[in-house]
Amino acid sequence: MALRVxxxxxxxxxxxxxxxxxxLGLDLRVLAEEEGMAASLAATAVGDYRDAATxxxxxxxxxxxxxxxxxxxxxxxxxxxxxxxxxxxxxxPLRYAQDKLLMRARLHELGMPQPxxxxxxxxxxxxxxxxxxxxxxxxxxxxxxxDGKGVRVVSAGTEADDWFTALAxxxxxxxxxxxxxxxxxxxxxxxxxxxxxxxMRAYPxxxxxQRDGVCAEVIAPAPHGAGRLSQVASRIGLGIAExxxxxxxxxxxxxxxxxxxxLVNELAMRPHNSGHWTQxxxxxxxxxxxxxxxxxxxxxDPEPSAAWSVMVNILGGxxxxxxxxxxxxxxxxxxxxxxxxxxxxxxxxRKVGHVTAVGEELDEVAYEARAAASFFED
Ligand code: ADP
Numbered sequence: 260m261a262l263r264v265x266x267x268x269x270x271x272x273x274x275x276x277x278x279x280x281x282x283l284g285l286d287l288r289v290l291a292e293e294e295g296m297a298a299s300l301a302a303t304a305v306g307d308y309r310d311a312a313t314x315x316x317x318x319x320x321x322x323x324x325x326x327x328x329x330x331x332x333x334x335x336x337x338x339x340x341x342x343x344x345x346x347x348x349x350x351x352p353l354r355y356a357q358d359k360l361l362m363r364a365r366l367h368e369l370g371m372p373q374p375x376x377x378x379x380x381x382x383x384x385x386x387x388x389x390x391x392x393x394x395x396x397x398x399x400x401x402x403x404x405x406d407g408k409g410v411r412v413v414s415a416g417t418e419a420d421d422w423f424t425a426l427a428x429x430x431x432x433x434x435x436x437x438x439x440x441x442x443x444x445x446x447x448x449x450x451x452x453x454x455x456x457x458x459m460r461a462y463p464x465x466x467x468x469q470r471d472g473v474c475a476e477v478i479a480p481a482p483h484g485a486g487r488l489s490q491v492a493s494r495i496g497l498g499i500a501e502x503x504x505x506x507x508x509x510x511x512x513x514x515x516x517x518x519x520x521x522l523v524n525e526l527a528m529r530p531h532n533s534g535h536w537t538q539x540x541x542x543x544x545x546x547x548x549x550x551x552x553x554x555x556x557x558x559x560d561p562e563p564s565a566a567w568s569v570m571v572n573i574l575g576g577x578x579x580x581x582x583x584x585x586x587x588x589x590x591x592x593x594x595x596x597x598x599x600x601x602x603x604x605x606x607x608x609r610k611v612g613h614v615t616a617v618g619e620e621l622d623e624v625a626y627e628a629r630a631a632a633s634f635f636e637d
Contacts, residue, residue, distance in 0.1 A: 261286040268327025269296035271601040279547035311338040347506040347553040360401040369502040378434040386416025388437040399436040443514035448533030449496035464492035508549040540568030540617040565617040571632035573612040575605030596631035
């Protein structure tokens with residue numbers, strides 16, 4: 260009987276596991292938040308991932324449970340483990356992808372390079388951090404942020420008062436994360452796959468370009484990254500995967516500072532936007548690799564299959580617009596570009612698909628991907 264993988268969360272990451280699951284002969288089940296989500300092509304149950312009974316019922320007849328996002332609460336994860344369900348990545352490593360304060364403390368213990376940081380509980384403490392860090396800092400809500408929501412640059416201790424108030428009302432309590440405002444020349448991402456047995460493979464480090472807090476573009480491998488940069492980045496990625504006992508795909512977002520250091524920004528323990536290029540530009544895509552890793556099957560080759568890959572995200576335009584109407588024109592104009600769409604309604608600013616181009620000349624590849632993606636936007 261085919262091995263069964265249960266994915267919690269029905270977004271585009273679960274959707275993009277479907278094709279490799281079919282190729283590998285796996286049976287993929289998805290627990291989606293609602294009907295008609297991006298992953299509804301797979302055998303899909305609909306239910307609340309915060310409800311232990313719902314998740315337990317979903318997990319009952321799969322061989323391993325994995326994730327499209329990291330928001331499943333720890334008590335639900337604990338109930339799964341208690342019931343004998345195999346959960347990968349497990350609750351312990353996931354804790355560090357769920358809470359940025361826990362992550363900073365653990366990475367400190369592991370000796371990983373990161374921005375200077377502190378936990379701050381009120382405006383006075385934040386002001387104290389500002390006073391010792393040049394008067395400006397980045398404040399983050401430890402839990403629940405994504406795409407730049409929950410990240411704010413401040414220059415006065417009172418500028419996060421609304422978040423302190425919200426925390427005081429949250430039963431879990433806690434503090435905010437204050438970080439030095441890093442002077443970076445670019446952002447990078449290092450992906451690593453790790454099996455429960457300990458086997459690991461590192462993908463080449465990539466450059467990620469963000470606009471308005473959202474990943475806009477990825478260049479793989481990172482230009483001028485051969486040699487020391489890629490060695491340091493992969494050592495960081497492998498060290499974190501091992502140190503936190505991650506299973507499946509790990510993405511480590513990094514800052515390259517103007518004085519050429521690499522600092523860890525944040526972690527994702529699942530396939531990640533920075534790795535979408537691997538579908539068309541690497542021997543083994545991150546989605547196939549994640550399935551192999553969580554099933555403890557031998558990992559695939561992460562090497563690029565061409566010199567350059569450029570991935571450009573497609574963001575939604577006005578609600579009424581349909582991607583499908585523009586498909587034919589893009590296919591006609593850019594036959595070498597690979598278009599991936601997520602079956603999502605194109606609300607403004609929402610990631611609804613991406614385009615990847617691969618080839619030997621970076622300028623040509625980047626032009627192809629950007630031009631094709633821009634066809635979809637207004
Ligand atoms: P999210 O969880 O929303 O992805 P991140 O922690 O990745 O939040 O921050 C979003 C963006 O904000 C980063 O990609 C980076 O551009 C900027 N940023 C985050 N932390 C810092 C920092 N300490 N210094 C400078 N810029 C930062």
